[in-house]
């Protein structure tokens with residue numbers, strides 16, 4: 546009898562990172578890293594400063610071509626191993642199985658990863674179009690379907706009914722996400738005029754307007770106050786529950802990570818040091834020692850001195866976005 550997988554993310558993975566290595570000259574930023582992101586899960590990628598988290602994001606979203614390794618995105622459920630192996634043997638980037646397609650992201654350019662594989666991302670440093678309104682930012686995100694509806698522009702110039710319909714739908718969808726992110730009253734304001742926390746939520750709304758199956762968020766809670774952090778948690782849980790979108794996030798705020806994640810993967814010096822549910826990870830001496838920069842056998846001593854667990858919401862040294870060792 547086949548042994549059932551220990552975790553749901555290994556059984557029904559929307560994304561599999563397999564033996565990923567990324568070198569920059571002599572520097573190995575990510576070394577033979579493997580992990581799964583479960584379909585419909587919120588998965589956190591954490592680790593001290595310089596651990597390689599953003600490099601992993603850049604490989605998944607096509608900003609970097611990995612030195613080695615495979616990155617598989619699945620639209621259908623289950624592992625689909627045979628399909629993936631068959632695709633790997635060819636030079637192709639994805640198969641044509643309708644709703645059950647699999648994608649080898651390391652072979653794809655970034656715009657195809659977003660358009661076809663349906664992976665969206667936000668950045669550590671906000672990258673909105675500051676001079677455009679909040680609404681316009683969300684319409685730009687729907688450029689691909691609008692271009693199709695305009696028959697690559699001519700329909701738009703002639704303002705054909707099919708284009709008008711697609712444009713009205715795009716505006717409705719943008720308004721939906723402005724409503725969900727609490728920004729509908731700022732729809733006509735330039736993005737650059739919005740307060741920082743609102744800009745962070747607008748970035749998430751913009752990513753959701755591409756209708757992603759996987760949403761990658763690079764430090765979404767950075768710089769947020771406690772109220773905004775709570776609102777962010779609620780928004781991410783809504784996105785996962787009501788839209789079925791899987792979320793992979795890099796986050797230094799352990800309050801956010803431990804509260805909303807189903808699964809946590811921990812990196813240190815480009816290698817995976819822990820992988821499991823939040824309870825497992827926060828009690829893992831390897832993780833605590835990486836964050837404190839002390840040996841594993843000194844962890845108990847430090848916790849005793851502090852009289853509290855080190856990685857536990859607000860007691861975490863990574864609080865305030867410091868991310869432990871730098």
Ligand SMILES: Nc1ncnc2c1ncn2[C@@H]1O[C@H](COP(=O)(O)OP(=O)(O)OP(=O)(O)O)[C@@H](O)[C@H]1O
Nearest residue numbers: 569572574592593594595596597598599600601868
């Ligand atoms: N384009 C690049 N060229 C050279 N080195 C790079 C490049 N990108 C990242 N690195 C190096 O790779 C290592 C991992 O960096 P990365 O930004 O992925 O870490 P991180 O875990 O995201 O850190 P932080 O939490 O501070 O954002 C660092 O040593 C960094 O200097």
